Amino acid sequence: MTEHPAPAVRLPSPLVELVDERLARQGVRLSLKRDDLIHPELTGNKYRKLRLNLAAARDGGHGTLLTFGGAWSNHLRATAAAGRLFGFRTVGVVRGEELAARPLNPSLARAAADGMRLDFVDRATYRRKAEPEVVAALLARHGPAYVLPEGGSNALAVHGCTDLGREIGGEADVVAVACGTGGTLAGLAAGLPPGVRAIGFAVLRGGFLGGEVDRLQRAAFGGRRGRWQVADGFHHGGFARTTPALDAFAADFADRHGLAPDPVYVAKALHGVFTLAADGAFPPGTRVTAVVTG
Numbered sequence: 365m366t367e368h369p370a371p372a373v374r375l376p377s378p379l380v381e382l383v384d385e386r387l388a389r390q391g392v393r394l395s396l397k398r399d400d401l402i403h404p405e406l407t408g409n410k411y412r413k414l415r416l417n418l419a420a421a422r423d424g425g426h427g428t429l430l431t432f433g434g435a436w437s438n439h440l441r442a443t444a445a446a447g448r449l450f451g452f453r454t455v456g457v458v459r460g461e462e463l464a465a466r467p468l469n470p471s472l473a474r475a476a477a478d479g480m481r482l483d484f485v486d487r488a489t490y491r492r493k494a495e496p497e498v499v500a501a502l503l504a505r506h507g508p509a510y511v512l513p514e515g516g517s518n519a520l521a522v523h524g525c526t527d528l529g530r531e532i533g534g535e536a537d538v539v540a541v542a543c544g545t546g547g548t549l550a551g552l553a554a555g556l557p558p559g560v561r562a563i564g565f566a567v568l569r570g571g572f573l574g575g576e577v578d579r580l581q582r583a584a585f586g587g588r589r590g591r592w593q594v595a596d597g598f599h600h601g602g603f604a605r606t607t608p609a610l611d612a613f614a615a616d617f618a619d620r621h622g623l624a625p626d627p628v629y630v631a632k633a634l635h636g637v638f639t640l641a642a643d644g645a646f647p648p649g650t651r652v653t654a655v656v657t658g
């Protein structure tokens with residue numbers, strides 16, 4: 365597979381130790397894997413998930429990427445930016461036809477400014493977005509395109525995320541990551557050396573992400589890989605929901621460490637790490653690495 369020359373990306377991303385007395389009391393050491401510093405527009409897991417897909421799109425002769433997301437989707441915005449940076453047209457299929465009549469929110473406005481053509485579809489159709497008839501109708505409307513699933517998580521994205529595990533290697537005993545569609549955890553866990561385990565903190569409720577990670581690992585590798593689990597107790601009400609405890613934790617973390625964690629994903633994972641540490645879930649001496657995915 366030939367890869368398109370990439371814009372300057374910072375890889376491997378920095379791994380920095382963070383001193384926090386609450387963890388030190390438990391004998392736990394925490395490092396942050398700063399994937400948010402990989403690229404200003406393809407931050408966090410986005411570059412890792414897109415890299416091999418962009419190469420496959422190019423090799424397949426595609427000039428257009430078509431993908432899916434909600435009105436605030438980081439993935440839609442990153443795909444639009446990747447289109448501009450790597451020379452693809454982009455189409456974003458957005459959940460909610462009512463949004464078509466409203467001014468674009470800043471996230472969609474950014475995607476549109478990067479050249480993404482936005483197609484607002486009703487929620488019933490959006491739920492069926494992986495069905496062949498729905499995809500065929502979209503391709504008939506927009507022309508041939510390389511189709512990326514919601515959140516960008518497919519087998520190639522999972523393969524791209526194995527680099528994250530390889531970069532961390534044996535520097536950690538436990539790696540913590542936020543889990544939205546499960547692709548990042550699926551690849552990360554597969555790339556870690558034996559003996560290092562990964563915990564995915566689900567940011568959605570419903571308890572289905574373990575099954576998704578399993579499905580994605582089967583699609584990418586033909587079976588389960590690495591040591592991983594999904595923690596379903598830290599979603600704070602569901603996707604983009606929050607609680608006073610989470611808000612207070614995130615504000616305090618920003619004060620102490622000068623890094624304001626993304627509230628939808630990273631804050632939930634960090635809050636999960638600190639809660640598990642306070643509960644004594646990590647034996648003294650455990651080295652935890654938390655991935656700053658955005």
Ligand SMILES: Cc1ncc(COP(=O)(O)O)c(C=O)c1O
Nearest residue numbers: 438544545546547548629657658
């Ligand atoms: C900032 C951020 N962190 C974590 C995730 C979760 O990644 P995944 O969907 O691969 O589980 C996402 C969504 O893709 C994200 O935008």
